[in-house]
Amino acid sequence: MQPKLLVPLLLVQMAIVMIVTAVQQTPTIDEPVYVGTAVTYLEQHSLRYNPEHPPLGKLIIASGLALAQPHLDPEFAGNQSELGRHVLYEAGNEPGLLMLLARLPMIVLTLLFGLVVFAFARDLTDTTGGLLALSMFAFSPDVLTHGSLATLDLPTAGFLLTAVWLTWRARTARPWCHLALAGAALGMALATRASALPALPLVLFLAYLSVRRWVVLPLVAGVATVVVWLSYLAVDPGLHWVAPDNMPDIHGWRAVLTDLLPFPEPYRDGMRMQFAMEDSTFRGFLFGERYEGALWYYLPAALLVKTPLGMLAAWIGGLYRTRGVAALYVLVPPALLLAVAMTGARNYGTRYAIVVPLFLAVAAAGLVVVRRMAMVLVIVVAASSMTTFPYYLPYSNEAFGGPSRTHLHLHDANVDWGQDLGRLGRHLRERYPGEPVWLVYKGAGVPEAYAITARNPLLVRPSEVHGLLVVSNSAVALATGRLATLLATSGPPIDEVGHSMSIYRRPSPSP
Numbered sequence: 180m181q182p183k184l185l186v187p188l189l190l191v192q193m194a195i196v197m198i199v200t201a202v203q204q205t206p207t208i209d210e211p212v213y214v215g216t217a218v219t220y221l222e223q224h225s226l227r228y229n230p231e232h233p234p235l236g237k238l239i240i241a242s243g244l245a246l247a248q249p250h251l252d253p254e255f256a257g258n259q260s261e262l263g264r265h266v267l268y269e270a271g272n273e274p275g276l277l278m279l280l281a282r283l284p285m286i287v288l289t290l291l292f293g294l295v296v297f298a299f300a301r302d303l304t305d306t307t308g309g310l311l312a313l314s315m316f317a318f319s320p321d322v323l324t325h326g327s328l329a330t331l332d333l334p335t336a337g338f339l340l341t342a343v344w345l346t347w348r349a350r351t352a353r354p355w356c357h358l359a360l361a362g363a364a365l366g367m368a369l370a371t372r373a374s375a376l377p378a379l380p381l382v383l384f385l386a387y388l389s390v391r392r393w394v395v396l397p398l399v400a401g402v403a404t405v406v407v408w409l410s411y412l413a414v415d416p417g418l419h420w421v422a423p424d425n426m427p428d429i430h431g432w433r434a435v436l437t438d439l440l441p442f443p444e445p446y447r448d449g450m451r452m453q454f455a456m457e458d459s460t461f462r463g464f465l466f467g468e469r470y471e472g473a474l475w476y477y478l479p480a481a482l483l484v485k486t487p488l489g490m491l492a493a494w495i496g497g498l499y500r501t502r503g504v505a506a507l508y509v510l511v512p513p514a515l516l517l518a519v520a521m522t523g524a525r526n527y528g529t530r531y532a533i534v535v536p537l538f539l540a541v542a543a544a545g546l547v548v549v550r551r552m553a554m555v556l557v558i559v560v561a562a563s564s565m566t567t568f569p570y571y572l573p574y575s576n577e578a579f580g581g582p583s584r585t586h587l588h589l590h591d592a593n594v595d596w597g598q599d600l601g602r603l604g605r606h607l608r609e610r611y612p613g614e615p616v617w618l619v620y621k622g623a624g625v626p627e628a629y630a631i632t633a634r635n636p637l638l639v640r641p642s643e644v645h646g647l648l649v650v651s652n653s654a655v656a657l658a659t660g661r662l663a664t665l666l667a668t669s670g671p672p673i674d675e676v677g678h679s680m681s682i683y684r685r686p687s688p689s690p
Contacts, residue, residue, distance in 0.1 A: 182306050186297055186313060190290050193317045197289065197327035200569045201282040206274070207572075207596040210329045211263025211623045214281050217241035218266050220414050222251045226445050228259045230423070231452040235370035235410040236331040239288065243280040247272070260623070268625045275601075281329035289326030292337035293317060296537065299344040300544035303505055308544035314557045315493055315540035318564040320574035321485060321529055322536055327571075331372050336534040338368035339375055339512065340541075342382050347508050349389040355398070358386050362399035366406025369442075373450050374531075377519045378512060379403070385508055404441050411443045420445045427455035456524065463526035464590040464656040477526040478517060484575045484588050485529050486536070489559030491576075493543040496552075500545025513538040528592030572598055573678040582678045586652035595653040597622020599677035603649065604629035606676050615646030617685070619662060621653045641665050648683040655681060 206214075216229040217240040229237065250270045257265065267274040296316045301309030316322055325333040345361035365382050368375035379400075386399045411418060426448060429437065433454045437447045463470050465477055474480075483491070501509050513535045520531045529535075546553040567574050567582050573594040575585040585594040600622060607616060608630065618626060618633035626633055636644040641664050648669055650662070658666055669683035676682065 182310055185310050186294075189310075189313050189317045190293055193293065193323070194286065194290055196323055196568060196571075197286045198283075200323065200571060201279055201286065201327040202275075203569055203602070204278075204327075204572070204598040205601040205624045205629065206263075206267065206278055206622070207328055207330070207592075207598050208621075208623050209596075210278065210281070211267055212259045213237050213240055213263075213329055213331070214244065214277060215259065215262035215264075215266040217244055217281065218249050218251050219262070221245055221249075223253075224415050226411065226415050226418075226420055228262055230445055231449045231456075232331060232372055233370045233407065233410060233446055233449065234414050235367055236334050236372070238410065238413060239284045239334065240281045240329045243282070243284040244277060247276055247280050249277060263623060264625065268628050274628060278329070282327055285329055285334065286327055288334055288337065289322065292326075292333075292340065292537065295337070295341050295344055296540050299340070299347065299509075300541045302344075302347060303501075303509070303541070304544045304547050307550070308547035311493075311547055311553050311557065312540045312544040315490055315543045315560065316537065318487070318557075318560045319490065319536045319540065320487070320564055320567060320571045321533060323564070324571040324574070325530055325533055330530070332530040332533045335368050335372040335375050336537050338364050338371060339378050339382075339516075339534060340537045342368065342378075343385060343508055343512055343538075346382065346385040346389050349386065354390045354395075358389070358395050358399055359402055361386060362402030363406055365399065366403035369403060370407045370410035373446070373453060374516075374520075377515060381512060381515055388504075388507065407442050407446065411445060418443060418445075420448075422448050427451055429454050459524060461525050461527075462657055464653075465526070466588050469657055473524050473526050475521050478521050478529065478532045481526075481529045481589055481593060482532060482535060484579045484585070485593060486576060487560045487563040488576050488578060489556040489563065490536075490543075493546060493553075493556045493560070494539040496546045496549075496556075497539055497542030497544070500548065501542045509538055509542050528589075528596075530592050570678050572596060583675070585678065586656065586681075590653040590656040595621060595651050595679035597624055597651070599679045600624035600626060600631070601629050603676045603680055604631045606674075607631065607647075607649075610674070611647055617644050617646065617648045619648075619650045619654050620680075621651035636665055637661050641668060642688075645685045645687050648685050649676075649680055650683070651680055652678075 212229055217237045219225050219228050220237060220241050249266060249272050251266060252270055255265055267277060293313055293316050297309040297313040300312030342361045342364035345357045345364060349357035383396050383399055386395045429451050437450050440447055460472055465480060516534045517532050570582050573582045573585045575581060579588055616633040617636040636648060644665060669685055672681040673684050674682040
């Protein structure tokens with residue numbers, strides 16, 4: 180087989196895997212907010228929902244939703260979480276169809292980023308190196324997970340990767356064209372999530388390094404700024420923005436940075452909201468231990484758990500083989516963004532470091548000089564990834580027990596993001612018909628929409644809970660109070676669903 184024929188083959192199998200995964204998963208915690216916001220973009224051209232994130236990612240989601248012409252009550256006045264529930268479950272729309280249409284544009288975008296990975300690695304090595312990098316991308320459980328969801332993490336990382344690749348291309352061909360496109364890709368990243376901002380000075384430096392002319396800085400920065408403005412104007416051409424009444428007040432360097440940015444006021448207000456969130460204290464869970472606040476080493480530890488062992492070996496080899504100027508383009512961006520993410524307040528998942536598997540897939544191309552080893556690593560990674568299908572979200576590598584044991588080490592978006600409510604409904608109907616069900620669900624779905632009739636065990640005394648007790652594993656990880664008592668008196672789980680929900684049996688009362 181011709182090497183270049185492997186590119187479409189890898190992308191086709193990736194597309195199939197992501198589409199099947201998307202069809203089988205019910206909405207994760209963040210998706211209904213983005214879907215509801217995207218519908219308001221289509222119907223009302225309003226920026227009032229989800230202002231903490233820029234609009235481009237939700238505009239991409241809206242491009243799929245437009246095919247369904249979703250209904251939205253024009254009188255709806257709830258918050259953004261209520262909006263997502265209204266659009267998916269209360270306004271007469273079909274939630275499964277809406278979620279698939281919301282996810283399909285992200286799947287297409289992820290496949291295009293795969294082509295960027297291939298092209299970037301080929302430019303650094305050769306076609307075989309490009310195929311090696313694409314293989315690492317195509318079989319990455321984190322990429323397959325977040326590439327099949329209507330969320331903002333992977334698009335942001337993919338646009339940044341594209342911007343850096345285009346600055347590299349400017350070194351050898353049509354520099355002004357490539358740098359203008361790099362500015363556009365950088366603007367798309369900034370217009371998807373403000374978490375891309377730390378990469379702004381680095382991309383500008385790489386652009387200068389590519390042509391050694393200071394004039395490229397206003398070119399790249401100017402194009403990026405225009406793209407950010409256009410993303411807002413595409414939603415509301417009049418930019419009728421009214422800041423929420425509870426807008427947080429920030430001070431110090433954060434306030435100075437926010438005020439200096441040449442972006443629309445809603446963008447800067449969104450940054451103020453994000454900074455306020457970073458000042459909050461969240462609960463975390465790592466390697467079986469609950470804690471308050473954030474651990475600086477959380478993301479490296481989570482990546483260690485959730486990356487295939489063969490991929491970790493390829494990354495290490497890529498780090499060793501990527502040297503000289505190429506290291507500035509391939510290794511520094513993920514290192515910078517990982518370092519920034521490690522200071523974050525929310526220890527919720529490797530999605531905050533999704534930039535790492537994208538850039539280190541490119542770095543892995545350096546192993547092309549040892550082709551037999553590279554081939555073995557690809558086979559090992561592919562086997563580990565394919566055997567977890569379609570449960571990519573709760574993936575962990577074999578050293579940590581695989582997907583069925585991820586919940587013992589991590590929580591939230593690493594394992595249980597509310598994605599298995601539909602699977603739970605089918606599982607209960609098939610295996611436990613007619614049995615009373617008590618449910619503690621951590622997610623954004625509505626159980627009744629999936630034919631789940633359950634009561635909340637936290638509203639009654641533990642002695643009154645009899646029958647099946649179903650608990651999301653993230654809730655198990657952080658259990659305190661009444662839930663902790665219920666779990667302690669229920670014995671070990673008798674069953675599980677999707678590696679994200681545990682089922683216990685509570686004995687019936689004695690006669």
